Amino acid sequence: MSDRKIMWFSFWKSRDRFSLDELRYLTDQLQKVQIVNAVNKDFVVEALRSIAELITYGDQHDANFFEFFMEKQVMGEFVRILKISKTFTTSLQLLQTMSIMIQNLKSEHAIYYMFSNEHINFLITYAFDFRNEELLSYYISFLRAISGKLNKNTISLLVKTCNDEVVSFPLYVEAIRFAFHEENMVRIAVRALTLNVYHVGDDSVNRFVTSAPNADYFSDLVKYFLRQCMDLNGLVSATLKQGFFGYLNRRASLDSTTTVIRAVDEIEDNLFYFSDVISAGIPDVGRLITDSILELLILPLLLPSLRIATANDIQIHPVTSLFLLCCILRIVKIKDLSNTVAAALLCPLEAFIPNYEAKPNGHMAGHDFSLESGQSHDDGVTKGDEHLRLTVSAGEIHPEDVITHSYHGQSHVALRESLLSYITTGDDIQVLGSLSVLATFLQTKELDETMLDALGILPQRQQHKKLLLQALVGEGSGEETLFSSESSLTRESTSGGLSGYLQKLKEQYGVSCSFPEVGTSPRVYRFKLLDALVSLFCRSNISAEALWEGGWLLRQLLPYSESEFNSNQLKLLKTFCAQDSYKNCTIALVQESRGAWSDLLLTVLHNEWTKCKKVIEASSPRKELKCMLLPMEKSSFEADVNLSGSSYAAGERMWELVKVFVLRHQLHIFFLGRVLPEWPPIYSPSDVPENSRARNAGLDVLGPKPGAELRLVDAVPCRIAFERGKERHFSFLALSVGTSGWLVLAEELPLKRHYGLVRVSAPLTGCNPKIDDKHPRWLHLRIRPSTLPFVEPSKLVTYEKGKTRALVDGRWTLAFRDEEACKTALSMILEETNLQSSEVERGLKLLLDLERPVDSSDTSSHHPEVASSTTATSNSLVSS
DSSP, X not given: OOHHHHHHHTTTSOOOTTSHHHHHHHHHHHHHOOOBOTTTHHHHHHHHHHHHHHHHHHHHHOTHHHHHHHHTTHHHHHHHHHHHBOSHHHHHHHHHHHHHHHHHOOOHHHHHHHHSSTHHHHHHHSXXXXXXXXXXXXXXXXXXXXXXXXXXXXXXXSOEEETTEEEEOHHHHHHHTTTTOSSHHHHHHHHHHHHHHHTTOOHHHHHHHTSTTXXXXXXXXXXXXXXXXXXXXXXXXXXXXXXXXXXXXXXXXXXHHHHHHHHHHHHHHHHHHHHHHHHTTOTTHHHHHXXXXXXXXXXIIIHHHTTBSSOOSSSOOHHHHHHHHHHHHHHSOOHHHHHHHHHHTTSBGGGGSTTOOBOTTSOBTTOOOBOOOOOBOTTSOBSOOOOOBOOOOGGGSOHHHHHHTBGGXXXXXXXXXXXXXXXXXXXXXXXXXXXXXXXHHXXXXXXXXXXXXXXXXXXXXXXXXXXXXXXXXXXXXXHHHHTSTTOOOOHXXXXXXXXXXXXXXXXXXXXXXXXXXXXXXXXXHHHHHHHHHHHHHTOSSSOHHHHHHHHHHHHHHSOSSGGGOOHHHHHHHHHHHXXXXXXXXXXXXXXXXXXXXXXXXXXXXXXXXXXXXXHHTSSSOOOOGGGGGSOOOOOHHHHOGGGTTSHHXXXXXXXXXXXXXXXXXXXXXXXXXXXXXXXXOOBOOOOOOTTOXXXXXXXXXXXXXTTOEXXXXXXXXXXXXXXXXXXXXXXXXXXXXXXXXXEEEEEEOTTSTTEEEEEEEEESTTOOOEEOSSOTTXXXXXXXXXXXXXXXXXXXHHHHHHTOSOOOOEEEEEEOSSHHHHHHHXXXXXXXXXXXXXXXXXXXXXXXXXXXXXXXXXXXXXOGGGSOOOOOOOOHHHHO
């Protein structure tokens, strides 16, 4: 019977779709197909799809379905159909059919049958034409479906052995050919497959994947990771070069940031994959990955880059190096890796040079990073048509250039000093990067305490614990040093672990470190770090965010009371308290009490006080590593000179000032050995005077709400036009209650003399009143927003979604009947502003007087909501 008649009869007789008869019929029709072409391909595709559906149904409802599947050797029919097919759609459907069946079969018996013959391996090794991307996608899904059913029993059905050793494993070998495919989903599927293989835990399979040539896969992973690192470095360098001008082009800045974040996500995904592979527990895999990361990336590139003064297009930017070091150590948790990197930081730059001599063509000996992932089959069809070539090689960095361009020519200084130099002289991103590296080491559980101490970042409480243990067991002179004022681990106590890793650096990686500073007493390193942190807190050109991270590190390193400080530490800390930077910050804060946002000053202080306390007392730093690679967000007044005089820019300046002051003030309290209060010690609001203008007007404590009734005592009649040609008459009042104040326009009640209804109100502070030079009856007022986005979280979300750079100020021009009335209104504004600012100054007085004991009855520290009655209201007329 011809193929055309087969298709005709397939629709002739009605059958139950989910019946054994339907399966029998479809199988019978497939067996009659002699060739698959354009004429019958639709029937074959539908038959394959239906068989998969029926087998899946039968697996859950009727075992006879699969019994028939085995009896008729339908798997063999699938292979035969593939061989006689001339269309790729048949191959697509066959791969999908197999994937569906393997994924959905629950019966172990069924899975064993599927894997127990060579049909699966035939399909795995079949020379599909992967120039069709859809076919490749189905193939990879097919492989991944197989891997999802692997266990110690089923994996033995897919391998070939000789003398109990695996000699062939097509599923794994074919999959890793696509490990570096340009399509991300393909790479993800291959990684999932390999992890399924590793986690089976079959010893013979493990030996197979770690023997040549399959072991090259692990070093190839690191080479591919290296290329990603170099690509990220190019993006970061370009982003940092944009600097100020990048923020003038908001869209370009956002696009650049998005690209960097995407690249970072891919790098982190790779590192998490490394971690998952290592956690599978395959012998030697951790060592293979560790050696590759150290030999290809960290030792020849990342660490030397920390000491290069001028960036260029070849080397890795120091900021990128700092980020990658943090990322690697935080995600790939291998003891040898973290301890080796820590030991390397104690070596000078010259220690990294001898092992990497440059060839005449600029490539380092032993470091060829080109990688081919495409391989050909015997039939000439390319299994993977993609070709991965690492275009950036480690040899592009010349060791002699590294020495020439090292900081101040001091190639003999330990790389650890580079981290300290970034803290004391670097910009925001360099400070954050250096602090993040130190914090990463501090939180790396795999790092030996002796290594932490050698770096000078072992917390003092851990030192005391270690010395106490030594004293209890009678080791060394622990009892004497524990209670001495200069207690620290001696050089001998740290040399064991450190010397071992230094020896490993020399013997295994060719990094010979004979610099005499290595092994110096940890106390020297510790004091250098403390000096650097104190220097950081005294800098005026560093953002509050970076300073807060430094505050966290300091609190980790030092004890919590003055009685535990030794003499050198006390001298260091008291030096900070006497620094001009702290005094100038305090003076600037007092000046803000008469600034454009004085009504919110105490509220912002409360908010940032609790945030800062939470940050520096947290168990880990809050900053995401991504922040290290992106320029710090510029405030509106920095990014646009046209906004430098806006009230919003003033609000950002106030916010930044408060954050810096809060950190320095909390550190000051900490240095004095006092307990840091939950809330800042601020005087409670004073009672409103009986003769105040607000009380005489009958103002509600919540402020002037639209439609509220006021007595128009001292009110000055005026005119204002909110719309062109529509002038309105109001009575003007300036009112203040505590730290809040308002400009009020009220409409006089015709039947109730000297009373009016509030129609419009705006914040008093920041209004910058000015009488017009040419029209002395006109009073110009700036109307700032009633609040700042970072003060009210609900408004901050809206602000960030809108990507608005600044809130716009409004303008009022009030016209009075004569010059005297205009001057009266101006005088009223100045008087109420002065009262409001004086109340803010009174609230700050206790906070700034550190020498005075705090009496909780005088403060609002336990009631943050009463510290500032910020009830200024916005109005639609101003907003529009």
